[in-house]
Amino acid sequence: MKKIAIFGSTGSIGSSLLKIIKADQKNFKIELLTANKNYKKLIKQVKLFNVKNIVITDYNSFLITTKLLKDTKVKVFNNFDSLNKIFNTNNKIDYSMCAISGFKGLKPTLDIIKFTKTIAIANKESIICGWNLIKKDLKKNKTYFIPVDSEHFSIWSLLDDNKKNNFEKIYITASGGPFNKLPLQKFKNISIKDALKHPNWSMGKKISIDSATMMNKVFEIIEAKKIFDLSYKQLEILIHPKSYLHAIVKFNNGLSKLLVHDTSMTIPIFNSIYLDNNKKIKSKKINIKILNNLDLKKVDNIKFPVMKVLKNINDKDSLFETIIVSANDKLVNLFLSGKIKFTDISSNLLKICNMPQFTKFKSKKPKNIDDINNLVNYVSLKIEAMSV
Template identity: 55%
Template sequence: MIKKIAILGSTGSIGSSLIDIISKDKKKFKIILLTANQNDKKLINQAKLLNVKNLIITDKKKFNKLKKNKNNFNLFNDFKSLNKILKNKVDYVMCAITGIEGLLPTYNCIKHTKNIAIANKESLICAWDILEKEMKKHNTQFIPIDSEHFSLWSAIKLKYKKNIEKLYITASGGPFYKLPINKFINIKIKDAINHPNWRMGKKISIDSATMMNKVFEVIEARNIFEVHINKINILIHTNSYIHAMVKFNNAVSKIILHDTDMKIPIFNSIYQNKKYFKRTSDIDLKILNNLNLKEPDLKKFPLIKILKKIPPFNSLFETVIITINDFLVDLFLKKKISFVSISKIFFLEISNKEFQKYRNIRPKNLDEILELKNFVQKRLTSRYI
């Protein structure tokens, strides 16, 4: 049976990896929708490659440019058109739009698909309770795409969440794991985006360098697997070969490993059938025999300490955290603050009373989350720009 698919954020790294997988097996898939923000050339090339008729490009200038050209595509400028495009439930939607801008499209796609693969961290961190309620309402299966969470999800399956005793998420340590702390003051942008194991965009590379990405992943795991945040540990594993471990309450533990290739969780998210296999290299015994797992150095990576302040339930405080971090990373990339200032200003801001009050407030709807994001941004802008 041919699978009908929609890809939100098809021109980014996750979307492009999925396109590459599908293009090698075109007969099994029919792509109903592709979306992008600004990369119109790549979007058109993807559409031609896979014979896709429906395209959303959210940048107004790029949309108008494409509209002027003669083409056979159904072009849309926003996600309000989803009801027109996805009239019947598709088999699979990949949500790979980066940033909090991906929250609303992710939510709106749930009712249109049988399976939703989410790579958008902000959605899972800020609005998990809202998304989960909507998925249950429409009987939509959720699949996490982050390598750590996909590993845990594949090992646990959600029906065994109650059997979890402890979760372990691994971190490469980023580019500064071995750098002496007295040299952190001299860190430049080119150093921070030079990840040793993964090729990623600038923003996520900075989050990896500060290890804020692991803070986010712990919060995601708390939400997805309903585990208290104190039962989720971060371990440094410089090879990025082991992605996660789970200890069950029956004394059995599982270690999930695979090569540093995001196509592996993406492939398995779309091929949920044992008849299809992805050929990879043999298990690397050299790495397994030299794991050298360690707890992270909190003096080098102080942002990890924020986990002690995270409530045990999905709250609006997570939106505050994401917005502050996004703002500070942007300042660093614009050379307006130093690398070490990211953590210093971060802790100064989250201790502010006007932000602390959100620790005990659960999000009621997406508008509340988006309004809070705008409020925090305005406050920060008034103080630092």
């Protein structure tokens, strides 16, 4: 039986993984599930999969959960410092899924690496801000890494361990979000409701806004650069409204490979857990209609000015990436709370990227997780003081 840990089991990625495991439950043993506040869903998962260890990080939810499970053998913990009470480095578990959203996902990602043979990461902030720390721990503990985001999983599948000098360019696709065809003059009147209407994917509010501004693709380029050890010149974004084609790799030998799959995160998640298993998943037939009209276009940088953020980033890892992520987080929250306009997200982000108080971090590399967390707080306070 494969021993599994799922960080963020009540979210969409964690729930999708559990659905896959449920169909093949005899081959898996879930050692740990974690959540923040959703104790009701977590307890249901615990009972369904006979889980003996859980972490629930919100303190009030932890107290309620402890009370509800007091007559069971389930061990309930409140933070990730308890992982060494659950796992042993001499007897690693087989697979861990790290799907906690936001900066809160970085610590458990780093903490679990030494206890797991394989780690699948579906957390942008961890990879963008802490990749040099993750990579160091992966190497030290001989832990195998799989990216789960559909674009990066597609690239990973296409490259098949090819070295970076074996290919010329990698293209990742973007749907263009809800405003792909919206005339530029109408952008100033975009409402919160409009920005949350993604045409293809059902997602949370934060990532839906990032998709609407195209900032999610900026993040994915940064992730791809780090994961596959590339230069930014080797990466490009193409608009593909149907979200069926996920990545293209052009190799030096004249071949180009394309990867398509249904608009569903279940496919990369399924393949990450059944690596080299030749397990079959039920999926739709190849959509010839979409293949005959991929409708690929370059990104319009005037409509989506956040693309210019990429020109501000060096090829070397630095704390400046943390500035970009945390500043964007703060600006999206300001938009969702009605304090700034949709177009203010990109204009203010570009201003921040050029401010000396922030650009000085381009030459500084994160040495530990505290460097990242302290900078996140610093950026938040600075933006509040700026009254953007």
